[in-house]
Amino acid sequence: MAVQQPIADRAPRNRRRWTGWGFLAPFVAVFALVFLAPIVYSVYLSLFRDQLIGGTSFVGLDNYTQVLGDDAFWESLTRVGLFLVVQVPVMLLLALLVALAIDSGRLYGASFFRISIFLPYAVPAVVASLMWGFMYGDRFGLVGNVNDAFGTSLPDPLSPTWVLASIGNIVTWEFVGYNMLIFFAALRTIPTSLYEAASIDGASEWRVITSIKLPAIRGALVVATIFSIIGSFQLFNEPSILQSLAPNAITTDFTPNLYAYSLSFSGQQYNYSATVAIVMGLVTMVIAYVVQLRGMRKEL
Structure with a gap:
């Protein structure tokens, strides 16, 4: 026969349970206010439309249907998709090579290089875009000065043909150091006993990299890839700043985020912008989730 626990013994346990929720309450409140509330409000806005006759009215999923048939949206999504496919592998490969070089212990002045490569990440994206935009200028910047000094005709980095690559260069310059630190931190957690065993077996440096280091930091590679995918789909600061320098190359629908911003603040189409x-949030979530699943399967 089960003996019922006295009420006096249950009271301290209940108090401890509510004490934990009390510690979590500030975080939950801030999380709900700055994360959940904007999402809920955006979903609410997306279900309405401000019409010329009748004012704001409920339209259900009509706005989503309109987005799926919006050529401007698909062009901007294709553009950032191309940006992701090219820029992210290049950036992560450079970050991985730098992390491996610093971790090897054979690089002279490794601490200096680590800080130097990370420093661009400390530069705000607006400042970095302005700085690189000035250097890209063919009439007033570094490219123009080189053309004048040597009588050359370098391609205009802010032309419609090259502007996406120019933005990719800025983003790579900004975030190589950030991803390098992620990889380097993961490399430092590898037990030295594995290196000692590999040395006893006569493994080459390349064998150590492919058989010990890369498998050990696979989780960090997945995390960095997910962060980079999210950042690529959220591309906004760099094209927004460079838009005034290259108005013919960077239009209001250059990226989905820039398109949503223009719809809201220039076109006053708040519902369609939401x-x-x-839609972009859902696309980003699905792709990031697929990448995470594939990375976890390989890790298992």
Whole structure:
């Protein structure tokens, strides 16, 4: 026969349970206010439309149907997709090579290189875009000065043909150091006993990299890839700043985020802008989730 626990013994346990929720309450409140509330409000806005006759009215999923048939949205999504496919592998490969070089212990002045490569990440994206935009200028910047000094005709980095690559260069310059630190931190957690065993077996440096280091930091590679994918789909600061320098190359629908911003603040289409943002959030979430699943399967 089960003996019922006295009420006096249950009271301290209940108090401890509510004490834990009390510690979590500030975080939950801030999380709900700055994360959940904007999402809920955006979903609410996306279900309405401000019409010329009748004012704001409920339209259900009509805004989402309109987005799926919006050529401007698909062009911007294709553009950032191309940006992701090219820029992210290049950036992560450079970050991985630098992390491996610093971790090897054969690089002279490794601490200096580590700090130097990380420093661009400390530069705000607006400042970095302005700095590189000035250097890209063919009439007033570094490219123009080189053309004048040597009588050359270098391609205009802010032309429609090259502007996406120019933005990719800025983003790579900014985030190589950030990803390098992620990889380097993961490399430092590898037990030295593995290196000692590999040395006893006569493994080459390349064998150590492929058989010990890369498998050990696979989780860090997945995390960095997910962060980079999210950042690529959220591309906004760099094209927004460079838009005034290259108005013919960077249009208001250059990226989905820039398109949503232009719809909201220039076109006063708040409902449709919220719909674009929600669709982009779903696309980013699905792709990041697929990458995470594939990375976890390989790790297992």
